[in-house]
Amino acid sequence: xxxxxxxxxxxxSSQSDIAIRHAIAVARASGATLRxxxxxxxxxxWPALHAAxxxxxxxxxxWLGKQVEPYMAEGVAIEQEVVDxxxxxxxxxxxxxxxxxxxxxxGTRGLTALQQTxxxxxxxxxxxxxxxxxxxxxxxxxxASGYKRVLIPTDFSAPxxxxxxxxxxxxxxxxxxxxxxxxxxxxxxxxxxxxxxVIDTIAASVKERGRKLLExxxxxxxxxxxxxxxxxxxxxxxxKLESGDYDLVVIGSYGRSKLRRWLLGSVAENTARMAPCxxxxxxxxx
Numbered sequence: 240x241x242x243x244x245x246x247x248x249x250x251x252s253s254q255s256d257i258a259i260r261h262a263i264a265v266a267r268a269s270g271a272t273l274r275x276x277x278x279x280x281x282x283x284x285w286p287a288l289h290a291a292x293x294x295x296x297x298x299x300x301x302w303l304g305k306q307v308e309p310y311m312a313e314g315v316a317i318e319q320e321v322v323d324x325x326x327x328x329x330x331x332x333x334x335x336x337x338x339x340x341x342x343x344x345x346g347t348r349g350l351t352a353l354q355q356t357x358x359x360x361x362x363x364x365x366x367x368x369x370x371x372x373x374x375x376x377x378x379x380x381x382x383a384s385g386y387k388r389v390l391i392p393t394d395f396s397a398p399x400x401x402x403x404x405x406x407x408x409x410x411x412x413x414x415x416x417x418x419x420x421x422x423x424x425x426x427x428x429x430x431x432x433x434x435x436x437v438i439d440t441i442a443a444s445v446k447e448r449g450r451k452l453l454e455x456x457x458x459x460x461x462x463x464x465x466x467x468x469x470x471x472x473x474x475x476x477x478x479k480l481e482s483g484d485y486d487l488v489v490i491g492s493y494g495r496s497k498l499r500r501w502l503l504g505s506v507a508e509n510t511a512r513m514a515p516c517x518x519x520x521x522x523x524x525x
Contacts, residue, residue, distance in 0.1 A: 278330030398491025
């Protein structure tokens with residue numbers, strides 16, 4: 240996967256600066272162009288509000304220029320844009336579509352219950368609606384070569400394959416990749432007298448599929464490993480993150496249907512919310 244165009248969403252906060260720094264590191268490694276976009280939520284159709292919108296538009300252009308100026312001074316080429324839209328998510332979606340972006344990078348306000356509200360609003364809606372790969376940036380930006388320690392949860396699906404491709408595009412050449420599959424046994428099967436056979440059969444199948452996946456992935460990532468755990472994906476991913484010093488999680492998502500949005504909310508969205516490191520969500524159809 241080649242990353243050619245990156246859009247960065249900003250609200251002029253320190254978290255947006257983190258997103259910019261992560262995007263710059265990715266762009267330096269991939270050669271992608273950079274565009275910082277701020278969404279100005281429209282105030283409505285009342286004529287009396289138009290003058291206020293025009294005045295605030297000028298302020299936003301100035302704030303955007305001030306935020307980007309230090310990076311431009313370091314020789315980083317960054318385009319700037321203020322997008323008028325009804326919501327932040329719609330504005331970012333418009334910027335992504337207009338510029339055919341391969342990656343949208345956003346900041347998040349943290350991991351406390353109150354701070355997670357930001358992910359639950361702008362970032363969460365962008366994860367659900369923007370039809371390109373989305374990165375929620377946290378912590379220190381990687382070196383110019385890319386992320387060094389990468390966790391890739393997989394369910395062996397097409398979206399998971401996209402996650403593998405995105406991980407390769409974001410990671411350093413010598414990065415370590417940990418592939419993780421979480422599985423469970425239906426309650427009805429556990430009540431059956433043949434439950435141990437069912438469990439052993441599933442475990443053997445997972446092991447074989449993991450071996451084949453790792454075999455194909457190791458052609459591009461010789462430092463990759465595969466592991467599986469019998470638990471829910473959300474719990475399994477959380478425990479794996481606790482056990483390793485990861486700087487990136489890459490996970491696939493399923494698209495925009497109601498069912499698939501629910502699936503995103505149950506796995507990828509939860510991962511984006513809980514992970515202490517940067518999370519990239521790969522779109523199967525991007």
